[in-house]
Amino acid sequence: MNFDQPNQYAPNPNLKIWMNGKIVPVAEATISIFDHCILYGDGVFEGIRSYGGKVFRLDAHLRRLEDSARAIRLTIPMTREELATAVYDAMKANKIVDGYIRLVVTRGVGTLGLSPNRTACPSVFIIADQIALYPQELYEQGMAVISSSVIRNHPNALSARIKSCNYINNILAKIEALDAGVYEAIMYNHLGYVAECTGDNIFLVRNGVVQTPPITAGILEGVTRDAVIELVAKRKIPFREMELTRHDLYVADECFLTGTAAEVIPVTQIDGRPIGTGKPGPIVRQLMADFRELVKHGG
Numbered sequence: 687m688n689f690d691q692p693n694q695y696a697p698n699p700n701l702k703i704w705m706n707g708k709i710v711p712v713a714e715a716t717i718s719i720f721d722h723c724i725l726y727g728d729g730v731f732e733g734i735r736s737y738g739g740k741v742f743r744l745d746a747h748l749r750r751l752e753d754s755a756r757a758i759r760l761t762i763p764m765t766r767e768e769l770a771t772a773v774y775d776a777m778k779a780n781k782i783v784d785g786y787i788r789l790v791v792t793r794g795v796g797t798l799g800l801s802p803n804r805t806a807c808p809s810v811f812i813i814a815d816q817i818a819l820y821p822q823e824l825y826e827q828g829m830a831v832i833s834s835s836v837i838r839n840h841p842n843a844l845s846a847r848i849k850s851c852n853y854i855n856n857i858l859a860k861i862e863a864l865d866a867g868v869y870e871a872i873m874y875n876h877l878g879y880v881a882e883c884t885g886d887n888i889f890l891v892r893n894g895v896v897q898t899p900p901i902t903a904g905i906l907e908g909v910t911r912d913a914v915i916e917l918v919a920k921r922k923i924p925f926r927e928m929e930l931t932r933h934d935l936y937v938a939d940e941c942f943l944t945g946t947a948a949e950v951i952p953v954t955q956i957d958g959r960p961i962g963t964g965k966p967g968p969i970v971r972q973l974m975a976d977f978r979e980l981v982k983h984g985g
């Protein structure tokens with residue numbers, strides 16, 4: 687396989703990181719090996735984009751970060767306003783206009799035991815850089831994905847609504863995708879219904895109706911998902927949040943994924959089967975154009 691080779695994406699050594707209130711060179715942005723985020727994946731994060739110097743839906747991202755933190759009983763040592771300022775400071779330090787921002791809050795340094803009560807001082811860091819998730823031609827031709835055998839976390843084990851630093855569930859499915867020679871995998875929930883992909887939400891089009899699994903399918907409430915649902919409403923395209931099965935995927939006219947990093951990308955093959963005509967359909971092409979316009983005009 688000739689994609690996703692190691693070291694292809696080594697960080698830019700000139701990167702400046704916002705770390706606990708200071709802008710530091712990337713080499714000095716370090717985390718203790720005793721941080722519970724390292725030991726247990728005990729932390730929360732957001733992946734955010736900026737377009738033309740403006741952060742896309744920053745408030746929605748920060749609210750979701752706060753909800754994730756609250757769900758794991760982690761107190762973020764900053765207000766929403768301070769976080770927003772820090773995001774822009776990280777962008778400025780790296781002269782980012784169109785870019786990708788990773789905001790992470792770790793539980794902090796603790797003992798070699800699970801108890802979060804024995805930790806002190808959560809760390810907050812912000813990476814402002816670039817991201818290119820999928821090759822450009824896939825946006826034009828559509829991409830192939832597979833159904834993963836790894837089910838999405840049971841919501842009563844670890845809710846998918848928490849954007850935690852423990853992404854092993856998703857990474858296991860991602861490995862399956864890469865082994866199959868594709869970039870994404872569709873994850874089903876514990877009931878057998880379609881949930882989402884490893885880092886993207888999923889939509890179908892069938893007989894002119896845009897369909898997507900509801901939040902109760904055990905998925906992340908994507909910021910891009912919400913934006914696309916608004917675009918669908920603006921176009922007056924019929925829309926349904928509904929339970930979807932593998933059968934629905936196979937008989938769909940169109941399929942597409944949404945995510946901060948991916949934006950809106952057509953899916954034209956699932957498990958080796960062509961979806962619809964096997965080419966990106968009219969509705970996804972319209973929504974991709976609408977999404978471009980939306981981000982150009984500030985979200």
Ligand code: PXG
Nearest residue numbers: 733884885886887906908909910911945946
């Ligand atoms: N579902 C999951 C599980 C995600 O992680 C989305 C949906 C889309 O949500 P937003 O809010 O971004 O529209 C995500 C977010 C990656 C990567 O490298 C992807 C995400 C986060 C971090 C890394 O693919 N996706």
